[in-house]
Amino acid sequence: xxxxxxxxxxxxxxxRETGFGFPYPQKYPSLFDASPQERExxxxxxxxxxxxxxxxxxxDVLVNKAANxxxxxxxxxxxxxxxxxxxxxxxxxxxxxxxxxxPPLEHGYYEAFNRDNVTLVNVRQSPIVGITxxxxxxxxxxxxxDSIIFATGFDAxxxxxFAIDITGREGISLRDRWAEGPRTxxxxxxxxxxxxxxxxxxxxxxxxxxxxxxxxxxxxxxxDCIRYMHEKGIDTIEPxxxxxxxxxxxxxxxxxxxxxxxxxxxxxxxxxxxxxxxxYPYIGGLNNYRTICDEVAAKGYEGFAFA
Numbered sequence: 001x002x003x004x005x006x007x008x009x010x011x012x013x014x015x016r017e018t019g020f021g022f023p024y025p026q027k028y029p030s031l032f033d034a035s036p037q038e039r040e041x042x043x044x045x046x047x048x049x050x051x052x053x054x055x056x057x058x059x060d061v062l063v064n065k066a067a068n069x070x071x072x073x074x075x076x077x078x079x080x081x082x083x084x085x086x087x088x089x090x091x092x093x094x095x096x097x098x099x100x101x102x103p104p105l106e107h108g109y110y111e112a113f114n115r116d117n118v119t120l121v122n123v124r125q126s127p128i129v130g131i132t133x134x135x136x137x138x139x140x141x142x143x144x145x146d147s148i149i150f151a152t153g154f155d156a157x158x159x160x161x162f163a164i165d166i167t168g169r170e171g172i173s174l175r176d177r178w179a180e181g182p183r184t185x186x187x188x189x190x191x192x193x194x195x196x197x198x199x200x201x202x203x204x205x206x207x208x209x210x211x212x213x214x215x216x217x218x219x220x221x222x223x224d225c226i227r228y229m230h231e232k233g234i235d236t237i238e239p240x241x242x243x244x245x246x247x248x249x250x251x252x253x254x255x256x257x258x259x260x261x262x263x264x265x266x267x268x269x270x271x272x273x274x275x276x277x278x279x280y281p282y283i284g285g286l287n288n289y290r291t292i293c294d295e296v297a298a299k300g301y302e303g304f305a306f307a
Contacts, residue, residue: 011023015210015213016213016217016287016290017287018056018286018287019056019209019285019286019287019288020052020055020056020208020209020210020285020286021205021209021210021211021213021214021286022051022052022053022056022210024051024052024053024056024057025056026056026057026058026059027042027057027058028057028058028059029058029059029060030058030059030060030064030067031057031058031060031061031064031067031070031071032060032066032067033058034058039070040074042057043057043071043074047074047078047105050105050106050107051105051106052103052105053105054071054075054098054099054103054105055098055099055103058071061098061099062097062099062100062258062259062260062283063257063258063259065097065259068097068098068099068259071098071099072094072097072098075093075094075098075103076093076094078110079092079093079110080093082110082111082114083110083113083114084114085113085114088113088120089113091120091122092110092113092120096262096263097259097260097262097263099260100259100260100262100263100265101263101265101267102265119143121138121143123138126138126139126140126141127139131148135148136148154266154271155269155272155275156207156266156267156269156280157182157201157202157206157207157269157280157281158178158182158202158275158280159272161174161198161201162174162175162178166193166196168190168192168193168194168196169192169193169194170192172192174190174193177190177192177193178190180276181276181278182201182202182203182280183244183248184198184201184202184203184204184239184244184247184248185239185240185243185244185247185303185304186203186204186247186289186292186293186296187200187201187202187203187204187205187206187247187251187282188201188204188218188221188222188293189237189238189239189304190239190244191238191239191240191241191244192238193238194236194237194238194307195236195237195238197218197222197225198218199215199218199219199222200214200215200218202280202281203247203248203251203280203281203282204218204281204282204289205281205282205283205284205285205286205289206281206282207267207281208267208281208282208283209286210286213286214286217286217289217290217293221293221294221297224297225237225297225301228297228301229306232306234306234307235307236306236307237301237304237305237306238304238305238307239303239304239305240303240304240305242303243302243303243304244303246303250284251279251282251284252278254282254283254284255278255279255283258283260279260283261278261279267279267280267281268280
């Protein structure tokens with residue numbers, strides 16, 4: 001902790017300049033730039049240190065299936081080595097391209113399944129059929145518990161905004177405007193809703209990055225924009241249709257260039273029945289996103305209409 005505190009300014013600057021907002025440098029643009037031996041050493045070091053180091057080691061893991069397969073095989077091997085019961089280990093293996101869902105890479109997670117007071121229950125194989133006075137009953141057994149934590153998923157990115165029942169120009173609701181999916185400019189604003197700024201909204205890096213770093217970028221940009229409006233005597237700001245259309249298209253093109261939309265996750269809304277299945281956060285990199293936003297501001301907030 002002393003070392004970290006002594007390097008706070010350097011660490012914070014590193015986070016602002018990396019694709020995922022973490023102070024972990026990318027080792028190679030491609031996994032295949034490293035020799036097999038060095039590749040193994042880098043993967044091993046990242047696994048031992050924990051945290052989200054693995055996804056940022058190589059620049060092509062989310063876009064190159066062959067590179068992703070190498071890291072996935074490594075993760076499978078490490079999970080099998082860590083979890084003593086081979087049946088439990090097999091159920092914990094990711095069966096989709098790695099990092100297309102949030103991986104549990106914290107210290108002690110897989111080790112926990114070796115404890116005699118931890119039981120992994122696969123509810124796909126044995127669904128929960130009821131809650132009893134003693135605990136939880138599945139199709140095959142009953143598990144006595146003291147407390148139950150309900151973690152059944154959530155309507156990410158848009159659910160909280162829709163819950164507020166936000167209404168824009170001419171009485172249009174945000175829910176209706178986004179019925180076919182979010183339409184934003186920079187993930188910060190949306191047409192027909194003047195002066196509405198979103199923090200970590202859809203089509204911004206948000207949950208596909210270090211969230212505090214993403215939030216700080218948003219707050220700084222919005223504060224600067226409001227200051228600009230105040231100095232210029234401007235009352236309202238709203239994205240133009242052309243700017244919004246460009247950002248939606250760019251967001252989609254970047255998403256489709258990756259492996260992430262191939263996997264069902266809350267990142268694509270797959271956990272909410274009836275929700276439009278698209279990638280909701282922006283995956284072009286927090287550092288690239290920051291550059292785009294700064295360029296928009298430097299050009300007098302290009303793509304916005306003022307009144």
